Amino acid sequence: MLAVAAGVFGAAALAPVALSVPARAQGTCTVSGPTTTCTFAFTGAEQTFTVPNGVSQVDVTAIGAAGGLSGVNTTPGGRGAQVSGTLTGLSGGQTLYVEVGGVPTLPSSCYPFSPCVGGFNGGGSSHFGGGGGGASDVRTQPRTTPLTTTDSRLIVAAGGGGAGEVFSPSCTGGSQGGDAGQPGANGMCTGGGGGGAGTATQGGPGGVSPGNTNGSPGTLGTGGDGGAGTGGAGGGGYYGGGGGGSLNANVSPFGSAGGGGGGSSLVPAGGTGPAVTGAAAGITISYPTPGKPVTTRLIAIPQQVRLGRPVVLDDLVCPAGAGATTPPTGTVTFTDTTAGVTLGTARLVLNLGNCAAAGRVVFFRTTGPHVITAVYSGDSVYQGNGGSPENITVTVNP
Structure with a gap:
C-alpha cells in the first residue's frame, strides 16, 4: 500500500515533515444546516x-x-x-x-x-x-x-x-x-x-x-x-x-x-x-456554509509504527451528492492534535473518478498514541470540513 500511495501523491507530496512548528489555537467550529x-x-x-x-x-x-x-x-x-x-x-x-x-x-x-x-x-x-x-x-x-x-x-x-x-x-x-x-x-x-x-x-x-x-x-x-x-x-x-x-x-x-x-x-x-x-x-x-458537501476518508500507513519510522497519511475527498461532475480541488492540512503541531498542508490531486487525494509522509518524535486530523479547505464548488474534520490515531512504539 505504501507503493500505491507514493504513486498517487508523487515525490513532492512525500517530502518528510518536521514536527517543530506549533499549531495555532483555533476555535471550535460546528455546522448546523446551512x-x-x-x-x-x-x-x-x-x-x-x-x-x-x-x-x-x-x-x-x-x-x-x-x-x-x-x-x-x-x-x-x-x-x-x-x-x-x-x-x-x-x-x-x-x-x-x-x-x-x-x-x-x-x-x-x-x-x-x-x-x-x-x-x-x-x-x-x-x-x-x-x-x-x-x-x-x-x-x-x-x-x-x-x-x-x-x-x-x-x-x-x-x-x-x-x-x-x-x-x-x-x-x-x-x-x-x-x-x-x-x-x-x-x-x-x-x-x-x-x-x-x-x-x-x-x-x-x-x-x-x-x-x-x-x-x-x-x-x-x-x-x-x-x-x-x-x-x-x-x-x-x-x-x-x-x-x-x-x-x-x-x-x-x-x-x-x-x-x-x-x-x-x-x-x-x-x-x-x-x-x-x-x-x-x-x-x-x-x-x-459554502458549496456542495464532500465525504472524506483518512488512513495512515502503517497505523502502528516504531519511533523514527515514516508514516504515510492519505486523505481521500469525494463529492457527497449525486450529479457532481468535477473533482474537489484545494488543500488538506494534517495536524497532530496530541502534540499540538501542524504536520503540513498538501494539495489535492486527481485520484479515481470524481475523487481527489492529498498525502504527507511524517516522522514522529515521541511515543504513544497520536491523534491526527485532516481538514479539507474547500473550494469554489465544495465545502470544507473544518467544522467536523476526520481523525485517526497512530500509535508510535519505542
Whole structure:
C-alpha cells in the first residue's frame, strides 16, 4: 500500500515533515444546516480564523472581559461590552487574527486578594486595586504589529475597569470599576477620582487624586494603570479607559481609591452594540456554509509504527451528492492534535473518478498514541470540513 500511495501523491507530496512548528489555537467550529459557527474562548494567546473559499463576509459577536475586584473589600470591577456586526470585503484563504480578552490575574506581584495584572489584550494594571479587563477583537494583522503602526481591528468589544482599593471600612460605597464605555466610580471620603472611559478618538483620562498619585490615562487599545497601585486600572478597548486616582492618605479615615474606567468599543457599520454584559469573554464567527458537501476518508500507513519510522497519511475527498461532475480541488492540512503541531498542508490531486487525494509522509518524535486530523479547505464548488474534520490515531512504539 505504501507503493500505491507514493504513486498517487508523487515525490513532492512525500517530502518528510518536521514536527517543530506549533499549531495555532483555533476555535471550535460546528455546522448546523446551512450555517457554520466557530466559537473562540479565552486562551491567553492570539488565535486565527481562515476565511473559507467562496466566503466574502462573516458575522461576528465579540464580548470583552470584566475588570478585577479590589483587595480586602472585594469591590466589584466593571463589566465588558458585547458588540455584533458583519465583516465584509473578505477573501477565501485570508487569515483573521482573533484576540479574546482575559480577566485580570493574581500573580505574586499583586496584593494577595486582588487580581491586579491587567487581562490579556489591553487591560491596565494596579497592585492593591483590580486590573482592567482585556478587550476582544478581530483584526487583519497579527498582534506583533503595533496598533500605533497599523490598526487593522475590524470589531472591538471593550473590557471593564478594575475596582479601586478601599482601605477604611467607613469609606465604602464607591471605587467600583466602570463598565465598558463608562467611567470608574470616585473613591469615598475625599478619595481618588475614577478613571474616565475611553472614547472613539482617545483614551480615558486618569482619575485625579487629591492626596497622592493620579491614575494613568488610557491609550490606543490599552487601559491606564491605577494611581500608586491603589487605583483601579482601566479596561482595554478601541481606546482604553483611564486608571483610577490613588487613595488619599492625607485625610482620616483614608479616602478610598477611584475605580478604573471602561474601554471603548468599535462597532462595524450596520452592527449592534455596545451593550454591557456579564457574560464571559469570547468571539463567535458565523457564515453560510459554502458549496456542495464532500465525504472524506483518512488512513495512515502503517497505523502502528516504531519511533523514527515514516508514516504515510492519505486523505481521500469525494463529492457527497449525486450529479457532481468535477473533482474537489484545494488543500488538506494534517495536524497532530496530541502534540499540538501542524504536520503540513498538501494539495489535492486527481485520484479515481470524481475523487481527489492529498498525502504527507511524517516522522514522529515521541511515543504513544497520536491523534491526527485532516481538514479539507474547500473550494469554489465544495465545502470544507473544518467544522467536523476526520481523525485517526497512530500509535508510535519505542
